[in-house]
Amino acid sequence: MALDRKKIRALIIGGAAAVSFFMAISAVLLLALHRDLTPALKVLVLALIVIAPFPVVSTVLLFKELLKSTTEAERFATRDPLTNLYNQHTFWDLLQYETQRSKRQEYKFTLLLIDIDNFKVVNDRYGHEVGDQFLKDFSVILRSAVRKGDIPARYAGDDFTAILPVCDEEQAFIVARRIRDSLREHSLVLNDGSEIQQTASIGVAVFPNHAQDAQDLFLIAESMLRQAKTSGKDNAAFPSERDNIERLKNLGDKNIMVLDALRRRNMRIVPYFQPIMNIKDRSVAAYEVLTRIQTPDRVIPAADFIEAAENMGAIGRIDYQLIEQAFAIVRQKNFSGTLFLNLSPKAMVIADFLPTVRSLFRTYGIQPGTMVFEITERDTVKNMSLLEHFVRTLKDEGFRFAIDDFGAGYSSFQYLKTFPVDFLKVDGDFIRTMPGGTVAKEIVTSIASLANRLQIKTIAEFVETEAILGEVESAGIHYAQGYYIQHPSPDLG
Ligand code: C2E
Ligand code: CA
Ligand code: CA
Numbered sequence: 457m458a459l460d461r462k463k464i465r466a467l468i469i470g471g472a473a474a475v476s477f478f479m480a481i482s483a484v485l486l487l488a489l490h491r492d493l494t495p496a497l498k499v500l501v502l503a504l505i506v507i508a509p510f511p512v513v514s515t516v517l518l519f520k521e522l523l524k525s526t527t528e529a530e531r532f533a534t535r536d537p538l539t540n541l542y543n544q545h546t547f548w549d550l551l552q553y554e555t556q557r558s559k560r561q562e563y564k565f566t567l568l569l570i571d572i573d574n575f576k577v578v579n580d581r582y583g584h585e586v587g588d589q590f591l592k593d594f595s596v597i598l599r600s601a602v603r604k605g606d607i608p609a610r611y612a613g614d615d616f617t618a619i620l621p622v623c624d625e626e627q628a629f630i631v632a633r634r635i636r637d638s639l640r641e642h643s644l645v646l647n648d649g650s651e652i653q654q655t656a657s658i659g660v661a662v663f664p665n666h667a668q669d670a671q672d673l674f675l676i677a678e679s680m681l682r683q684a685k686t687s688g689k690d691n692a693a694f695p696s697e698r699d700n701i702e703r704l705k706n707l708g709d710k711n712i713m714v715l716d717a718l719r720r721r722n723m724r725i726v727p728y729f730q731p732i733m734n735i736k737d738r739s740v741a742a743y744e745v746l747t748r749i750q751t752p753d754r755v756i757p758a759a760d761f762i763e764a765a766e767n768m769g770a771i772g773r774i775d776y777q778l779i780e781q782a783f784a785i786v787r788q789k790n791f792s793g794t795l796f797l798n799l800s801p802k803a804m805v806i807a808d809f810l811p812t813v814r815s816l817f818r819t820y821g822i823q824p825g826t827m828v829f830e831i832t833e834r835d836t837v838k839n840m841s842l843l844e845h846f847v848r849t850l851k852d853e854g855f856r857f858a859i860d861d862f863g864a865g866y867s868s869f870q871y872l873k874t875f876p877v878d879f880l881k882v883d884g885d886f887i888r889t890m891p892g893g894t895v896a897k898e899i900v901t902s903i904a905s906l907a908n909r910l911q912i913k914t915i916a917e918f919v920e921t922e923a924i925l926g927e928v929e930s931a932g933i934h935y936a937q938g939y940y941i942q943h944p945s946p947d948l949g
Contacts, residue, residue, distance in 0.1 A: 465519055472515035479508040538588055539595035542609035547617055550607055551670045554619050558663055566620040566628035569659040569677045570598070570635060573689040575614035576842070578652060590644050590652060597642060601635040625662055625694060632658045632692040640690070655690035657681060666695050671715065675770065710764035713749060713756070718773055723751040725774055727782040730944040732796065732915060732937045735929050742794035742828070744937065745782045746944050747774060762800075772803035776812060783820035785948050793949070796828045796858060804831075804846050824854035828879060831857060833865040840874065847875050858915070863903060872910075880907050882933065884918030890927040897927065904932040 483504035486493070493501065534546045542550065551567070558565045572594060579587040591614060598608045598616055607619040618635075620628060636656055643651040659681025667673035676695060684693035717723045729743040749756040765771045779797065786795070803809050817824065829850065831843075847857060858879035859871050863886055872880070882903055889896040900916070907914045916928040919938030928936055 469512065469515050469519065472511040476508050476510070476512040479504050479511075483508065536610040539592055539610050541595050541598075541616070542607065544609070544611050547607075547609040547611060547619075548670070550609075551619060551674070554607075554621060555663055555670045555673070558621070563622045564624045564662055564665065566623040566625070566631075566660060566662050567673050567677045568618040568620065568628065568632060568635075569611070569674075569681045570616040570618065571657050571681055571685070572614040572616075572639075573655045573657055573685075575654065578654065582646070582652065586644070586646065586652070590654065593642060593644055594639065594654075594656075597638045598635060601638050602631060606631075623662075625660075625665075628660050628662065629692070629694070632660060636690065636692065657684040657689050658692040659684055660692060660694045671719065675715070710761050714761055714765045714770050714774070717749045718770060718777065723749055725777045725781070726750045726755075726946065727778050727785065728755075728944040728946055729948045730937060731942050732935050733941050735925070735934060735936050740793075741935055742796055743948060744796040744798075744830070744944075745778065746798070747778050748944075758798075766800060766802055771800045772809050775800060775803045776809070776816075779813060779816055783816060783822055786822065787820050789948055791949055792826070794826050794828060796830055798860065799829045799831060801831060801833075801843050804843060810846060810850070824850075825856070828856040828858050830860040830881065831871070831875070832860040833867050833871060844874055851876050863899065877912060879913045879915055879935075881915045881917055881937075884938075887916045887924060887928060887938075888918045888920060890931070891921075891923045897931065900928070900933065901931040908932065 483501045486497070486501050486504075490497075534542060536543045554565055572590075575587070575590075578590055591610075594614075594616070595608070595610065598618065602608055602618050602620065605621060606623075607621075609617045609619075611617050618631070620631060623631070635658065639654060639656050643653045645651050659677040659679070661667060661673050661677035661680060663673050666676045680693040680695060684691040687693065713723070717725050726748050728746045728748050730746060731740040732742045732744060733739070734741040747758045747762070749761060762771070762774075765774050775798075782795065782797070785791070816822075817827075831847070851857065856878040857875060858881055859868065859875070859877050860881050861883045862868050862872075862880045864883035871877075880903065882900055886896045886900050890900060904914050913935065914933045915935040915937060916924075916931075916933045917937050919925050919928060919936040919940050921940050924938070925936055925940060
């Protein structure tokens, strides 16, 4: 590529130089050979001499400009424009490169994932401009806290990373402490005299001690970052000796399966669809999308790996891959009905999850009105107000919401009060035990009438027999889903 550019430049500047040279020589020859030139011709010759250098000068200037703008464009492709640190894309390239280099040259290197604590509060309270200034300040702190040759990057939002080549736990500990200390000592002074001070949490993982490839190393650092956050923030967490053994054991079958599926190594994540039936007229009103891992010889249900995926921080990527594939099928089949999608609250609050999901909707031309997001309280959500913010934002964009497993958790009513939902999916355990179970019947009937009064539609899951369908209908539930109607299958429609 660089050689081509040089060749082109040489050819065009050479051509311009030839034109300049030809103009100058013709003028000189005219002057030398014809001493008795008419005044008009003399003016022409003078003009030729004056403008002769123009072709070559303007071409050189043009090339200088072109070079400047291509270098700038290249810089923007690899750098984050706000902080001028490497961006997420380049970070992954460099991380891959560093794992290869470290394997070849047999040295250790360390990965730091750094997250500014409660950064959202800065943005919310002072606005994005101040938030951006703080991120810029932090990028300067980060640059000066790492050594020459280390690779800091801005991963997304307030998430930063640093690759520290030839660096073991002990040295990483010193670097992590330096980052946290310099940030703690820094304050951003605003026009009104108020000061902003923040702390950071850092997750650390060392290659090859804690992982054998870039993606696993990232996952371990990510789970260490979560540990640093949950143990009170302003903290750095390293895998301990005990942790290591635990983790290696933990990175057992399920985790490895999830990682392999995400990387499409011999298995992949595929969507299955289960119809949701309108009880009144028995028509299919919508489909719920359920994740499966397809291996060469079997299909593994979500129940077997979703929890592991959530614990290892991979649920966002699973949900993303699943949505993408489900949308591809929707397009291919020209399906225009409603889809119910399970969204893990843990995935929803990840900084760039929503923008990426939104872009999927745009890419596949899917209307927000045809989508219902199911939220569960399976994992305790620490930041309810953040989740509420996401739900309300998406709701304003036209998406609809359902509370999944309603009645099974401790906070079902809290969820009902907090989130503006359109559907309640009554937990399968109540539904399945309705025939013969007086209490279950009473509970389902009360949920149905409460939802009715709130103008929320109800769905019964685990409708496994005709008898259950009868019970659900007389309890006043609107929709039914379950093995009696249809098992989840790879076919949509
Ligand atoms: P869920 O959302 O409550 O989904 C219902 C589960 O019950 C599904 O299991 C479904 O296959 C199964 N099921 C359907 N009809 C019947 C029935 O009549 N009887 C019984 N006993 N079971 C029935 P699956 O697919 O293994 O999913 C388990 C859980 O994993 C789901 O519970 C959901 O919470 C989660 N999940 C599934 N797909 C996704 C996903 O794409 N993203 C996220 N974040 N979570 C998912
Ligand atoms: Ca569900
Ligand atoms: Ca459910």
